[in-house]
Amino acid sequence: MFEQEIRSKAEKAGRAARTLAGLSAGEKNGALMHMAEALVRETPAILEANRADVQAGLEKGLSKALIDRLLLTPERILDMAQGLKEVAGLPDPVGEVESMWVRPNGIQVGRVRVPLGVIGIIYEARPNVTVDAAGLCIKAGNAVLLRGGSEAINSNKVITGIIAEASVKGGVPEGAVQLVESTDRAAVYAMLKMNGLIDVVIPRGGAGLIRTVIENATVPVIETGVGNCHVYVDDSADLEMAAKIVINAKCQRPGVCNAMETLLVHSGVADRFLPGILEKLRELGVEVRGDQRVRALAGWVKEAVEEDWATEYLDLILAVKVVDSPDEAMDHIHRFGTKHSEAIVTRDYDLARRFLKEVDAAAVYVNASTRFTDGYQFGFGAEIGISTQKLHARGPMGLKELTTYKYVIYGSGQVRT
Amino acid sequence: MFEQEIRSKAEKAGRAARTLAGLSAGEKNGALMHMAEALVRETPAILEANRADVQAGLEKGLSKALIDRLLLTPERILDMAQGLKEVAGLPDPVGEVESMWVRPNGIQVGRVRVPLGVIGIIYEARPNVTVDAAGLCIKAGNAVLLRGGSEAINSNKVITGIIAEASVKGGVPEGAVQLVESTDRAAVYAMLKMNGLIDVVIPRGGAGLIRTVIENATVPVIETGVGNCHVYVDDSADLEMAAKIVINAKCQRPGVCNAMETLLVHSGVADRFLPGILEKLRELGVEVRGDQRVRALAGWVKEAVEEDWATEYLDLILAVKVVDSPDEAMDHIHRFGTKHSEAIVTRDYDLARRFLKEVDAAAVYVNASTRFTDGYQFGFGAEIGISTQKLHARGPMGLKELTTYKYVIYGSGQVRT
Numbered sequence: 001m002f003e004q005e006i007r008s009k010a011e012k013a014g015r016a017a018r019t020l021a022g023l024s025a026g027e028k029n030g031a032l033m034h035m036a037e038a039l040v041r042e043t044p045a046i047l048e049a050n051r052a053d054v055q056a057g058l059e060k061g062l063s064k065a066l067i068d069r070l071l072l073t074p075e076r077i078l079d080m081a082q083g084l085k086e087v088a089g090l091p092d093p094v095g096e097v098e099s100m101w102v103r104p105n106g107i108q109v110g111r112v113r114v115p116l117g118v119i120g121i122i123y124e125a126r127p128n129v130t131v132d133a134a135g136l137c138i139k140a141g142n143a144v145l146l147r148g149g150s151e152a153i154n155s156n157k158v159i160t161g162i163i164a165e166a167s168v169k170g171g172v173p174e175g176a177v178q179l180v181e182s183t184d185r186a187a188v189y190a191m192l193k194m195n196g197l198i199d200v201v202i203p204r205g206g207a208g209l210i211r212t213v214i215e216n217a218t219v220p221v222i223e224t225g226v227g228n229c230h231v232y233v234d235d236s237a238d239l240e241m242a243a244k245i246v247i248n249a250k251c252q253r254p255g256v257c258n259a260m261e262t263l264l265v266h267s268g269v270a271d272r273f274l275p276g277i278l279e280k281l282r283e284l285g286v287e288v289r290g291d292q293r294v295r296a297l298a299g300w301v302k303e304a305v306e307e308d309w310a311t312e313y314l315d316l317i318l319a320v321k322v323v324d325s326p327d328e329a330m331d332h333i334h335r336f337g338t339k340h341s342e343a344i345v346t347r348d349y350d351l352a353r354r355f356l357k358e359v360d361a362a363a364v365y366v367n368a369s370t371r372f373t374d375g376y377q378f379g380f381g382a383e384i385g386i387s388t389q390k391l392h393a394r395g396p397m398g399l400k401e402l403t404t405y406k407y408v409i410y411g412s413g414q415v416r417t
Numbered sequence: 418m419f420e421q422e423i424r425s426k427a428e429k430a431g432r433a434a435r436t437l438a439g440l441s442a443g444e445k446n447g448a449l450m451h452m453a454e455a456l457v458r459e460t461p462a463i464l465e466a467n468r469a470d471v472q473a474g475l476e477k478g479l480s481k482a483l484i485d486r487l488l489l490t491p492e493r494i495l496d497m498a499q500g501l502k503e504v505a506g507l508p509d510p511v512g513e514v515e516s517m518w519v520r521p522n523g524i525q526v527g528r529v530r531v532p533l534g535v536i537g538i539i540y541e542a543r544p545n546v547t548v549d550a551a552g553l554c555i556k557a558g559n560a561v562l563l564r565g566g567s568e569a570i571n572s573n574k575v576i577t578g579i580i581a582e583a584s585v586k587g588g589v590p591e592g593a594v595q596l597v598e599s600t601d602r603a604a605v606y607a608m609l610k611m612n613g614l615i616d617v618v619i620p621r622g623g624a625g626l627i628r629t630v631i632e633n634a635t636v637p638v639i640e641t642g643v644g645n646c647h648v649y650v651d652d653s654a655d656l657e658m659a660a661k662i663v664i665n666a667k668c669q670r671p672g673v674c675n676a677m678e679t680l681l682v683h684s685g686v687a688d689r690f691l692p693g694i695l696e697k698l699r700e701l702g703v704e705v706r707g708d709q710r711v712r713a714l715a716g717w718v719k720e721a722v723e724e725d726w727a728t729e730y731l732d733l734i735l736a737v738k739v740v741d742s743p744d745e746a747m748d749h750i751h752r753f754g755t756k757h758s759e760a761i762v763t764r765d766y767d768l769a770r771r772f773l774k775e776v777d778a779a780a781v782y783v784n785a786s787t788r789f790t791d792g793y794q795f796g797f798g799a800e801i802g803i804s805t806q807k808l809h810a811r812g813p814m815g816l817k818e819l820t821t822y823k824y825v826i827y828g829s830g831q832v833r834t
Contacts, residue, residue, distance in 0.1 A: 395824050
């Protein structure tokens with residue numbers, strides 16, 4: 001059943017994608033503006049559907065945090081519409097000739113950016129992802145199959161109905177934006193096996209969702225999200241700068257993937273740096289878990305167990321370890337990091353270069369907070385997610401990462417000899 | 418058992434990859450030259466091992482074509498060595514800063530090419546792939562786990578032993594080049610699930626091998642190879658040019674993925690073009706299978722069935738169809754093509770542009786043979802395979818496609834507000 005729904009939607013998306021690939025930026029931007037206006041105009045209908053989801057969520061006993069993610073307000077709907085308008089304002093990557101060269105036999109070979117085709121987005125209970133993902137996919141010339149969490153199904157149905165209709169009025173082919181309505185898990189599994197119909201699947205959500213997608217997909221996947229990020233404070237660091245960075249990386253928004261989860265401090269500055277910063281973190285409500293050397297400097301710190309080094313808390317909890325050298329810090333990062341974002345604080349030129357070169361992560365920082373790993377902060381103007389795999393895209397993914405390329409070859413009768 | 422072998426080899430490869438990522442082009446090139454010299458020096462040992470494989474293959478009744486792929490000669494070993502020297506001569510993509518920009522808050526964000534890490538290559542009975550793949554992976558800074566077909570196991574063991582030892586003498590860390598020695602299928606399945614230890618798997622071989630890899634991998638895969646390629650001769654074509662291209666695309670080397678499998682001809686030129694070209698193809702030993710309109714023009718042509726349009730013959734067989742418009746040709750290509758290489762022959766400017774834009778394939782040609790889809794022909798100087806997926810790489814993959822990127826961020830104490 002699920003397979004039938006998904007297959008027929010994916011086929012429709014494929015037909016839409018062929019037309020969509022040929023639309024100009026102006027046409028796509030027009031559709032995005034239509035979608036934005038429709039969202040605002042239909043705010044009452046969206047809020048009504050959302051109330052049903054929130055009500056059901058409260059009855060099911062969802063956590064406060066989850067209810068908050070689920071909840072829409074007129075302001076949040078305005079933000080979603082505003083997001084679409086901003087995407088309309090971004091440059092269109094499609095059609096860009098990245099390079100073109102002539103071979104000795106006279107054929108001219110060019111590499112041109114083209115859409116990926118049909119993108120499947122699998123996400124959880126945030127209805128705003130429905131709008132964000134649809135806007136970015138369309139701008140990059142892709143059809144999109146959306147599969148949100150069951151908790152937001154009423155909101156997602158209404159929102160998808162509104163933006164799909166508006167996009168068609170704006171000139172985008174029917175089928176370019178579709179929602180998979182089955183909330184059964186089997187619908188996800190069916191999507192993950194649609195090779196030839198879905199070009200790429202991007203999961204957006206927690207570690208469990210991402211694992212499910214990776215373990216079951218035969219369609220190419222872009223893995224996103226899990227960030228066990230470290231800040232290493234070297235004995236060459238400006239300790240005032242280090243304190244600012246540590247507090248920002250942990251406390252500015254602890255629930256996101258680019259927040260710091262483990263602090264590593266060189267033993268040469270541990271006694272000068274740690275007592276003050278740990279006290280400050282405690283004042284800010286952070287629960288600290290440290291190794292023996294940390295606890296010798298701050299008796300109130302809880303003992304860190306092996307598992308702490310591997311945990312992405314996404315919360316006001318911090319693991320802290322004293323290391324005796326940059327190498328020990330880098331080995332720790334290599335062992336426990338998730339190749340997301342890693343930072344060093346140092347004034348040592350050679351060490352800064354070594355850290356940038358040797359640490360294997362999507363984003364490696366010298367003297368800045370890990371919190372900058374973000375499509376907006378990097379200047380991409382948008383973000384569909386943060387890739388933690390190495391294939392195709394790494395780190396924040398903007399519009400360009402939602403495209404691929406093809407080779408176009410201009411000949412005058414050349415054959416191979 | 419298999420899992421234990423693979424896991425321990427993959428972990429060793431991961432340690433080697435960390436060191437390898439930091440080697441200069443000069444160091445990697447030195448190792449490649451050592452490998453080339455060792456291959457030539459150890460020719461007798463390689464030939465002896467290869468004789469055992471060929472003998473076993475003959476006893477097992479392998480086809481003549483398979484035995485030929487398996488067979489090594491002193492010349493073929495020289496070619497393998499020469500290939501390594503050529504790879505040493507290519508520019509190193511690692512370390513290239515593709516772009517770098519400054520954000521309003523002063524952080525400087527750069528995008529730098531880095532190796533993928535550990536690459537698994539799964540291939541069939543060609544021992545030369547062992548050398549080619551190892552050379553390209555090392556040059557791009559990657560460790561490689563090789564898993565060749567059981568028919569070539571003796572050759573592969575000896576060759577891997579020789580090049581691995583020579584690479585270490587040349588300064589590459591131990592473990593950078595390793596062979597998976599289990600010839601059991603289960604060893605392949607184990608490789609395909611080594612997330613976190615193997616960064617990418619690239620299958621090189623027939624459709625069956627590729628399907629097995631895609632259906633069972635949880636590790637990211639680059640799909641390679643299957644090419645059901647078309648040449649469309651429009652009624653605006655220079656028919657002399659069309660004849661040259663058709664014969665080249667079918668006959669110059671029919672057993673490869675960029676050879677033409679179906680010829681589409683516009684009805685407006687079918688009667689002028691087809692009788693002559695089909696006769697010529699017949700003289701060249703090609704078996705032609707055509708639709709009713711083709712058979713009306715050449716009675717000796719066999720009848721094409723539905724399956725013919727979807728078949729990659731890899732042989733001197735050609736399916737031929739008459740179409741009434743470029744749209745019908747493009748629809749046929751959309752339906753049966755494998756997104757590999759597609760060509761049009763035309764003198765119509767607008768149609769040429771439309772075909773290049775609308776046909777979704779890794780390489781789209783105007784007035785040239787599909788046989789140019791090849792890393793050497795495109796000027797990459799090397800090729801690890803031809804990708805038919807859209808993620809990461811499309812078409813011929815050279816050294817750059819064996820790398821990824823990371824972001825490096827230079828700050829001066831910036832935090833996020």
